[in-house]
Amino acid sequence: MRVEQREVMKKRMGTRTSKALIILFKIIGVIILAIxxxxxxxxxxxxxxxxxxxxxxxPYGQLVPVDGKNMNVTIQGKGEEIVVLLPGYGTAAPALDFKPLVEELSPxxxxxxxxxxxxxxxxxxxKERSTKNIVNEIHEALQHLKMDRYILMGHSIAGIYGLDYVNKYAxxxxxxxxxxxxxxxxxDNKDVEFPIKTVQILKxxxxxRLLMKLGADPYATLPFDDETKEQMRMLALKNMYNPSTLNEMEHINSNFKTAEHVTFPKNLPLIFFIQANSADIKDWIPLHEEQVxxxxxxxxxxxxxxxxxxxTRSKEIVENVRKFMGEIERGK
Incomplete structure (x- = not known):
């Protein structure tokens, strides 16, 4: 009798286990389907x-033929002296992003x-996004525009490309x-790891797009009109993690290493505008003081x-650049 009861209990337990597994598989299936x-x-x-x-x-600006492709540039202002602006890495729409600075410079x-x-x-x-190729392409665009004497002004990673540029075209x-x-x-001479595969999947x-929509509006507090902000959003979504900028990301470590032993020419006027409190990089100000x-x-x-x-500080930047260049001219 006891043996028979144990067998019955085993069958009941087996049936319950089977039902539980079936329910579990159904739940997993529903979750997978939902995802x-x-x-x-x-x-x-x-x-x-x-x-x-x-x-x-x-559309804005003008297209310039460079290496068999089209590079977009904008030209504003009527001054005799020329300032060439180069963007930081991943800036979706440089001509729009630089708008506050352009407005201060153009008079x-x-x-x-x-x-x-x-x-x-x-x-x-x-083409590989090596410093060499990027610099050559920028120069080709300026040559096409017949510009051969200018102040080079660059944000962020343009400090790396600029080093090569000013030595090559001194x-x-x-x-x-x-x-x-x-x-x-x-x-600190260490390689930085970039989640390239992850961002490719996200793109x-x-x-x-969803993450950008759910996140805080990066343009909310910026000094741009609503139309410009909307154009910047659309261009950010268009250009975010495209093959060219991803390839540039892959070359960041090698481009920085190539520049390690390169210095600015001693006779080249050099002025840096640096964050007063940068929490991201150690010794941010001393690193720039070393360069000058x-x-x-x-x-x-x-x-x-x-x-x-x-x-936010375009007015101060332009005022100081004009003062700096004026002092150099008067010192000649």
Whole structure:
């Protein structure tokens, strides 16, 4: 009797276990189906939105032939002296992003904003995003515009490209102005790991659009009108993690290493505008002071603000650049 009871109990337990497993598998199946449906909706919405936005992005500037492709540039102002602006890494629409600075510069200078390949309205490229290629392309664009004497002003990673540029084309560059510009040794000679595969998945799946939508508005407090902000949003979604900028990301470590032993020419006027309180990189100000220490005309000016100092401190930047260049001219 006891044996028979045990057998009955085993069967009941087995039946309960089977039912529990079936319910569990059904729940897992529903979850997988829900995730698949969610991703399909995200992908579809992103595809439809991207197509729609293509027709809403307003052209600006002019296209210049460079290496068989088109590079977008804007030119504003009627001054005799020329200032060439180079963006930081990943700036979606450089000509729009630099708008506050361009407005302050244009009464005194002819201002040229370069949108490298993969940025703004410029074409993408399959060429490696090495410093050498990027610098050559920028120079080719300026040569096409017949500009051969100018102040080079660059934000962030343009400090790395600018180092190569001013040495290669020393007879063309009157001065270099860095806006919280990168320094070759800022990573302490260590490689930085970038989640390239992850951002590729985010881009292709449409999740990058969703994350941007759910996150805080990066343009809310910026000094741009609503129309400009909307154009910047659409261009950010268009250019975010495109093949050209991803390739540039892959080359960041090698580009920084290549620049490690490169210095600015001693006779080149050099002025840096640096965040007064940068929590991201150790010794941010001393690193820039080291760059100017041997310069005949070198200066570091600290400003309160974020990494994009030209969004909020353009007036001070332009005032100090004009004063700096004036002092050098009078000293000749």
């Amino acid at each position: 698949a449906l969610f991703l399909a909706v995200v992908f579809t919405v992103n595809w439809i939105s991207s197509k729609s936005e293509q027709g809403k992005i307003k 005194f200078y002819k201002v040229v904003v370069i949108e490298p390949f993969g940025y703004g309205l410029s074409d993408g490229t399959e 007879n063309e560059v009157r001065a270099f102005v860095g806006i919280d510009s990168s320094v070759p040794t800022q990573f 292709k799946s449409g999740l990058s 220490k041997d310069s005949v005309h070198g200066k570091v000016i600290t400003l309160e603000g974020g990494h994009y100092l030209h969004h």
